[in-house]
Amino acid sequence: MNKRSSSATRTNGPARSHAGRATRPPGREFQAAAWLARHPGFVTAPLVGLGLTLVLGPLVTSAVLAALVLGAFVWGRAHPASFDRFAAPLLRATWRRWTVYRGRCWTQLMSDCGLTREHRHSGEQLVPRVLRVRSSSSTIDTVYVRMVRGQDVAFWQERASVLYEALIAHRVAITRHRPGVVAVVIEWELPFTRTIPAPDIPETTEDVDLGAVEIGDNERGEPFTAPLVGGHRLVAGASGSGKGSILWSTLRGVGPCLRDGVVRVWMVDLKGGVETEQGAPLFHRYATTMAEALELLTEFRDAMRDRQDDMREQNIRAATPSTATPVELLVIDEMAMLTAYGDRSSVREALRLLAEVMTQGRASLFAVHGYLQEPSKDVVDVRELFTQRICLGVTAASHVDMVLGEGARERGALADEIPGDERHAGIGFVIDKGSRLPVRFRAAFTTDDDITELVTRCAPQDADVIDMPDGGPDEAPDSTEPSERGAA
Known part of the structure; x- marks a missing residue:
């Protein structure tokens, strides 16, 4: 008796252990039903077509479908x-x-x-x-x-x-x-197989659209533009990724405005001015050391406050670019030197001044453009105040979402996969504000000759660049006397 029970247990045990487990796939009809449930369009579309045919007739239904196709074609062409x-x-x-x-x-x-x-x-x-x-x-x-x-x-x-x-x-x-x-x-x-030449400098100020300055091409071969007014721009990219192409292409795109005083550039380059010295005559103010940079930022903030006072007295809500109220553009090359790698008190003061300008300067036409390699919050504490983000080739996948926003890489912005050689410099991504999809572009390559042409044609005629002295704003040289850097 015991032996039989034991034998029965050994025989029936495996059978019971498989109870409830699938030994064959579901029937085809159930697989088809599950598939249709996951793709309802394959049911609703024919039903809608059938309903229209029954209500309107086959001729009218065909005409409606043809009109939709024709409308899409015309939209795409027009x-x-x-x-x-x-x-x-x-x-x-x-x-x-x-x-x-x-x-x-x-x-x-x-x-x-x-x-x-x-x-x-x-x-x-x-x-x-x-x-x-x-x-x-x-x-x-x-x-x-x-x-x-x-x-x-x-x-x-x-x-x-x-x-x-x-x-x-x-x-x-x-x-x-x-x-x-x-x-x-x-x-x-990879859509960009050739280098894109620098955009032509517009002839007059009237030819410049400050809301859409051309800086390169998108992957469809159309001009890629970015606004100069209405917000602040952050450009992130590893060394050699083409950040300089965006900087100089932007300045070429607004060249006549620089010449006529409608746009004034305040340049901070804490790498000693090595990469920006050639364009120094274009700059309204120029700083190459931490002390000079803090003085420049203070003057920039004070100029914003003065304009805000004037606008309040005249009951003006938003300034219009002109020689009387020019666009004041603060450009910071290698921003981490200013916001992270200096001494603690200087970094804290720089961040305080930047935060004040970036939260208040939009209506008064004060804008900040920052260029950096490491976009983490530890390096750029004011990162979230930048309303316009551009991501060139970076060294880590996490950097993409830091710059372009959460999920940008997943949606296709593979900026960390862009090769770091010269053949791929200037390629990057932005996020389209309407569709929230990444747009790939390539910034125009700007040579030394292109910068020289810009300086020759568009350096301001009525003022020279002023270097910020270490002694403070009160010791700034008289603007009627050209400085060595401005005369260079």
Whole structure:
């Protein structure tokens, strides 16, 4: 009796342990129902078409569909900028979702790259499932994928090189989106194959649009512009990434305004002025040491207060750029030298002055442009006050989100993947404020001859640059006497 019980237990035990486990996949009809539940558009679209046909008739329905297609075509031809900004990403993502990342093509890709797994009991092939596709540009897709159980983001990252070789893509980056889901960013190609020449200097002040200064091209070959007024700009990039191209392209784009006194540049270069000395005649004020920089910042802040007082007396809410109320542009090259690496008291004072200007200067046309390599909060405590962010090639993936905002890299801003050689200098990303998608661009390459041309044509005629002396603002030289730096 005991032996039988023991035998029965040994025989029936494994059978009971498998109770409730899948030994074969669900029926095809249930798989199809689950698929349609995940993709309701394949049900609603035909139903809407059928409903329109029954209500309006086939002729009218065909006319409506033709009108929609024609309207999209006309929109794309008549105003490509808005079409590419709003409609193209959706259309492109839909097309690629159902042509590239679908069905057998996707299953075969996952299998070839070792990202599938066989179910232990049913023998069914488990394939990572595409949840959503976003296409920020014609060359960058972000595919959100639910991983097979037992996989993690590190497992996928190990196969990134295999993936881009299989896709014949330029680069693939993989990040964790949420538990069980990875974001696979696919960069199909690098659009910039040549250096972009410096933009032409406008002839007159009337030719300058301070709200859209050309500094390069976007990846569609259209001019890439950025506003000079209405906010503050932060440019982050590793050494040699092309920060100087943005600085000098911006100044070339507003050259006539510099000459006529509609824009005045206050330059702080704590690297000794090595990279900015050539353009010194363009600057209204110039500082190359920490002491000079603090004096310049104090004068800049005081000038803002004076203009605010004038605006209050005249009941003006927002100043208009003119020779009477010029745009005062503070440019800080290698900002970390001012905000992190100096002595503690000087850094604290510089941050206090910057914070006051950046929180109050917009309406009175006082703007700050900061250039740096390390964008962390420890280095730039006023980082969140910059309203316009540009990220060139950086050395860490975390830097991308620090500059462009949370999730920017996941949406396709692979700035940390930009090669650091000269052939890729000036390539970077910004976030489009309307679509919240990253836009890739390349800043124009500005040579020494281009800077010389800018100085020759656009140096202010009625004033010379004034170096800030160590003794304080009261000891500044008379502006009617050219300084050595201004005369250089």
